[in-house]
Amino acid sequence: MNSSHRRLILIGLIAALLAGGFTGWLWGDNMHAAKNAKQEHMEAGKAYRALLYSENTKTLTARIEKAANDLKAARADKSYHPDDIRELERKLRMEQRALTNAPAKLEKLRTEQTLAKERFKEHSASYSFYRITSFGGKLFLNLLNLLVIPLVVTSLITGISALGDIRHVGKTGLRTIIYYFITTSVAVIIGIVLVQIIAPGIGVEESASVASKVHGKEDLTILDTILRVFVDPANKAKGAFPSNIFAAMSQMNVLGVIVFSLFFGGALTMVGEKAKPVITLFEGANEAILKMIHLVFYLLPIGVFGLIVGRLAETGGGSALWTELTRLSLYAITVIGGLGIHAVIVLPLILWIFTKRNPLKFASMMAQALFTAFSTASSSATLPTTLECAEENAKISNKAASFVLPIGATINMDGTALYEAVAVIFIAQVYNIPMDVTMLVVVFLTATLAAIGAAGIPEAGLVTMVIVLNATGLPLEGIAILLSIDWFLDRCRTTVNVWGDSVGAAVIDTLDAKGA
Numbered sequence: 001m002n003s004s005h006r007r008l009i010l011i012g013l014i015a016a017l018l019a020g021g022f023t024g025w026l027w028g029d030n031m032h033a034a035k036n037a038k039q040e041h042m043e044a045g046k047a048y049r050a051l052l053y054s055e056n057t058k059t060l061t062a063r064i065e066k067a068a069n070d071l072k073a074a075r076a077d078k079s080y081h082p083d084d085i086r087e088l089e090r091k092l093r094m095e096q097r098a099l100t101n102a103p104a105k106l107e108k109l110r111t112e113q114t115l116a117k118e119r120f121k122e123h124s125a126s127y128s129f130y131r132i133t134s135f136g137g138k139l140f141l142n143l144l145n146l147l148v149i150p151l152v153v154t155s156l157i158t159g160i161s162a163l164g165d166i167r168h169v170g171k172t173g174l175r176t177i178i179y180y181f182i183t184t185s186v187a188v189i190i191g192i193v194l195v196q197i198i199a200p201g202i203g204v205e206e207s208a209s210v211a212s213k214v215h216g217k218e219d220l221t222i223l224d225t226i227l228r229v230f231v232d233p234a235n236k237a238k239g240a241f242p243s244n245i246f247a248a249m250s251q252m253n254v255l256g257v258i259v260f261s262l263f264f265g266g267a268l269t270m271v272g273e274k275a276k277p278v279i280t281l282f283e284g285a286n287e288a289i290l291k292m293i294h295l296v297f298y299l300l301p302i303g304v305f306g307l308i309v310g311r312l313a314e315t316g317g318g319s320a321l322w323t324e325l326t327r328l329s330l331y332a333i334t335v336i337g338g339l340g341i342h343a344v345i346v347l348p349l350i351l352w353i354f355t356k357r358n359p360l361k362f363a364s365m366m367a368q369a370l371f372t373a374f375s376t377a378s379s380s381a382t383l384p385t386t387l388e389c390a391e392e393n394a395k396i397s398n399k400a401a402s403f404v405l406p407i408g409a410t411i412n413m414d415g416t417a418l419y420e421a422v423a424v425i426f427i428a429q430v431y432n433i434p435m436d437v438t439m440l441v442v443v444f445l446t447a448t449l450a451a452i453g454a455a456g457i458p459e460a461g462l463v464t465m466v467i468v469l470n471a472t473g474l475p476l477e478g479i480a481i482l483l484s485i486d487w488f489l490d491r492c493r494t495t496v497n498v499w500g501d502s503v504g505a506a507v508i509d510t511l512d513a514k515g516a
Contacts, residue, residue, distance in 0.1 A: 067092040134310030140303025141476045143296045144466050147289055149249050152467060153261050154286035159410050160265030161279045172512055176404050179504050180412040181448070183350070187342045187414040187496075188447045191421035192440060194338045200330030201429025240445065254471040255442060258449045293463060300483075307480030324481065331426050332485050336492060338418050343496045347414075347503045355510040365393035366502045373498040377490045379409040382498050390505050400509035408501030415493030415500070416464065420447040424468045427478030439472050446471040462486060 071088040074080045232238035237247035240259045248256040268275040348359030363370070369386040376382055383405060390401040421443055428435050435443070446468045462479070469476055 063098075064092065064095045067095050130310065133306040135306065136299075136302045137304075137306030137308075137310050137477075137480060140296070140299050140306070141466075141479065143299070144293075144463060145470070145476060147293055147296070148254070148463070148466050148470060149252070149257060150285070150289050151293070151463060152254060152257050154282050154289055156258060156261035157265040157268065157282045158279070158286045160262055161268050161275075161282070162407075162410065172400070172403060172508060175508050175511055176407055176504065179507060180408065180500075183347070183500055183504070184412065184414050184417045184448050185444075186346055187338075187418040187500075188421045188444050190341055190346070191335075191338045191418035191447075192425065192444065194341070195334050195422045195425045195429075198330060198334045198337075199429055200334050201327055201426045252470045254467045255446050255449075258446070262449070304480075304483045307477065307483065310477075310480065327426075327430065328481060328485060331422070331482070332489065334426070335419055335422050335489055338422060339415055339492055339496045342414060342418060343499050347500055351503045351506060354507045357506060362394060362502075362506065363499075365389060366499070368393075369498055369502065370495050373495045374491045377487075377494045379413070379494060379497050379501070382494075383409045386498055386501060390502060394502070394506060396505050396509045397512070400512055401505050404505040404508050405501050408497075408504055412501055412504065413493075413497050415496030417447045418496075419489060419493045420465050420468050423465055423482055424472060424474060427469065427474050427481070428472070430478060430481060431475060433474060435472075442471055443468060462490075 067088065071085070071092055074085050074088050230240045236243040237251045238253050238256070240255050242248040242253055242256040245256070245260050247253075248260070268279055348363075351357055351359050351362060366386070366389045369382055369389045372385045373379065373382040386405050386409075387401055390396040390405060391398055424443055424447070425435055425440075428439075462483075465479065465482075466476060469478070
């Protein structure tokens, strides 16, 4: 996808955001009323049919006859206690009263159904518009969801196989992988802690609702929780190590698919020449899937418009717009705050501890690469500039830079992983879905590992967020809330990704020079 196409999609995205927000604000109340009227009409009809079936004259007469016969038999049987006879008399009176009241109850439900139908007719145009626009949003989400498993499998296998034989990666390769895994894990932990503290998706009025949902959850020990993440005894297709990979794919067990893909990709690197056709096949498949994702993103404006309009219609119409904007602002502050902590505190501290370099001077040396990352929102597109800054400005050896930075552009996504963790927990908060320890562990593992599949392409974080949402069983529709600001946060997290790559190259270069 070239820069002109990205600009076109960005312009369409901004237009869709403005149009969706304005439409939701202007017409959202009508759509919300239409949706509620439709629901009321369906519920009233269902209640009327249920009552008509259970309390019609024939059924009630039969129940009265049975109650009368039971009472007669009890009175004839001297062994019955007087209290039991009084209970049967009460039951007979209740059945007789039900027969008397049945016509009035049926008439009341029929009236409610008629009134709901009339209210729906008043807003039928709004309801039709809501259905059509929300269909566009659901279509976009379904297309993304369709590509999740193929993307995970092909991108991880090609990413791992690109490292070469894992038995011969050497000290430099081992240090690089360990560094990237640790920094990504730290980034995810920062995101999880920050979003739990700030809780941008939880309103004051919703706290009681969340507490009530947490109460009564299955009580598991820490050991049970950890074991369930890896092997779920209730479902063998779930967990990080499912017994059947195809069942795991069909049930969207993303964590299990990630583990299998990493294992399979590592095994391919050890096979040698015979594995080259297989690796080539997966590389071609990965290119095809990325192309499909690019094509799907041409529908992004339509999807965003439909998702935003649908979201506002479901949450209260135009009056809900300000609530959504407040939540979105807190969410953006949480993400940027987490990225800031990781980029300004954690990574500079690592740089100073291992290299004794001044973080500010090092950042100024890498400034061109960081600005390029913010402009392009792509680690891969920034790679040539990153290599040039690292070797010429920061004086990192060619051996370290040429090995560490290309790998980092593919598998090191600190900012993306942090963003995914915050986004997923934020969506859970918005939908009042409590995140227990098991789900938080799954978020940590999936966000850390799925970041490897981000592949450094623009908007790939949005696709990998679908991966984490599927892993935790959260609604994909929650993405609608985030799309309005994702284009900006994408640039912020990409800049952190490149900054993490640069620090990693400096650290590995120093360790190699020391011969440690």
